[in-house]
Amino acid sequence: MTSANEITPERAERIMAVAHRLADAARTETLSLFRSPLLRPDNKSTTGFDPVTQADRASERAMRAILAAECPEDGILGEEYGGQSGQSGLTWVLDPIDGTRAFMAGAPSWGVLIGVSDARGPIYGIVDQPHLDERFEGGFGRAQLISRAGSVPLGARRGVALAQATLMSTYPEVGSPAEHAAFSRVASRARLVRYGLDCYAYALLAAGHVDLVIEAGLQPYDVVAPIAVIRAAGGVVTDWQGGPAHNGGTILAAGSAELHAEALALLKGD
Structure with missing residues (x-):
């Protein structure tokens, strides 16, 4: 039943x-x-x-x-x-x-x-x-x-370490000063960092062209649809503590679990 x-x-x-x-x-x-x-x-x-x-x-x-x-x-x-x-x-x-x-x-x-x-x-x-x-x-x-x-x-790109990754975010001034410092720890180790694509960056991650999207200051309506699409494409999405991201706040989207773990550790300062 x-x-x-x-x-x-x-x-x-x-x-x-x-x-x-x-x-x-x-x-x-x-x-x-x-x-x-x-x-x-x-x-x-x-x-x-x-x-x-x-x-x-x-x-x-x-x-x-x-x-x-x-x-x-x-x-x-x-x-x-x-x-x-x-x-x-x-x-x-x-x-x-x-x-x-x-x-x-x-x-x-x-x-x-x-x-x-x-x-x-x-x-x-x-x-x-x-x-x-x-x-x-x-x-x-x-x-x-x-x-x-x-x-x-759609298929998220796998087998990419942070040193070879493409990272995207909408604004260079990500979040609060503490959040920006955490973001910078990841960005400084990525091969390529680009800004300004809004939701299209999440779509590119799902399509296998981008490896990471990291943002802060988000609302649920900013993230629910991208989360569903990225997960369906095999990617991983959490907040910056590794918890659910669909209520807004911070988001870390990655093409693979391994890359997600590498970026998450830097965001958390581990």
Whole structure:
């Protein structure tokens, strides 16, 4: 006998179908304003610069409308419109544009993040880059990149030590001073360090092009979808203490368990 909250194959197929509908709807809303003179950024912060655009809001509204019709029993957590409780045991975690600064600058490193979590954490995710027509999907036995060229399997790169690794992070100023010092211990030993790709860095890790992504100061909607995709591709994701990362804060994503352990020891100062 199955429990009410168990993910049966039929339920998994429905979740994936709905997730792709969300991604399609978000593509429509975001692409209509990407590199457009009609884009009008606002600042959500009173102490710094935390941009939001009408594209962010329209993208999340479009996804929430589909969920209201198709999955009214599920919870929702979105960056722009907050949390909504559900009864099914599942929560859709949405970032309508991860990388709004890149979006504003016309750089195609932003993405739409669609994750699904249960009580244990992420179980499925999509990282979608509409302008490049690249959709990275992971969970329920799937790990694939869907693009104009078709579908190819995702697979994190293995057999790479830190001295040969490519490390990515969105900002050079990672976290607090103590967190930045910890990050620097890892970065100083990596072969190549690059910055600025937002969620696209996690997608590249899942595809086997990047070996490490290390960040701090994150929210759940920043990480749930990337965690699901990277794990489905064979990678390892934790916080900087080796615990779950899906609630936000710090994140260490690696292509292999061995590389993860090497970077984690430096982050912890072991």
